[in-house]
Amino acid sequence: MNTMDIHEVLKHLPHRYPFLLIDRVLDYRKDEWITAIKNVSINEPFFPGHFPTRPVMPGVLVLEAMAQACAILSFKSEDLLPSPNAVYYFVGINEARFKRPVEPGDQLFLRANLKRKLRGMWIFETEARVGEETAATAELMSTYKEFGP
DSSP states (O other): OOOOOHHHHHHHHOOOTTTOOOOOOEEEEEEEEEEEEEEEETTTTTTTSSSSSSSSOOOHHHHHHHHHHEEEEEEEEEEEEEOOTTEEEEEEEEEEEEEEEOOOOEEEEEEEEEEEETTTEEEEEEEEETTTTOOOOOOOOEEEEEEEO
């Protein structure tokens, strides 16, 4: 198994609190798939406003968590790390569907399967689950971008 603890996750994502949405990678296979988790806590900064009487993780953040899992798989597949001058950008989304709310105390299991790589574009089939229930699905696209001096 190819696991990654939080220290390894931090090496492979440029995100930091409050926008780091991957706590651990359970397993991955380069150029194929990744399974990661996000532990959803009542202490998340978005819960006081979304919603005060019934806290729910915003759907866009569920999608972002899936995109971060995709980025880790991309970096691992290419044997790269993020740098001050290059990252994988989330560039597209198709067929996003939300099936169940994600609430404090949930453990979000994130799965991304590489569908194809085409001219620098990575296309993934993704799913977020809580237990056996699907919370969200989407096709996500990313690309590697170098920038700066």
